[in-house]
Amino acid sequence: MAAVISVEVSQIGLATSEGKVRQHSVLVDRPVAKEGEDRGAMGGELLLVSLGGCFMSNLLAAIKARSADVSDVRIEIDGTLESAPARFSAIQMTIHARYADRELLEKLMLISERACIVANTLKPAVDLTIRIDEPLAA
Secondary structure, eight states, rough: OOOOOOEEEEEOOOOOOEEEEEEEEEEEEGGGGGOOOOOOOOHHHHHHHHHHHHHHHHHHHHHTTTTTTTEEEEEEEEEEEEETEEEEEEEEEEEEEEEEHHHHHHHHHHHHHHHOOHHHHHHHTTTEEEEOOOOOOO
């Protein structure tokens, strides 16, 4: 039987909503220029953050499980917006980190991608690419 993950989103302002997940909450809003109050990120921005957070948690777990010499990990996520209907047509993730063994980091990246619920959900609908930047200086 499939597991179910449930969250709740409630209106708390003219354009603002509050998402609740367990004991955590996040505000979702529009910028003032789009008739919001800018009290939180927009949903599309949070989708990119969700992808990055999901991927990152799996990457850090893979690094820890293998005692890999990878540190200072940061992921830059760029979404290409299309219109009619508004959507991301492509998303590129770039991994920045300190590492010595690129081949190992590529293996950890693949493990993380396969384990990431958000990436697995988006891949059929979006051109999702993940790349590793050159290692950060020591």
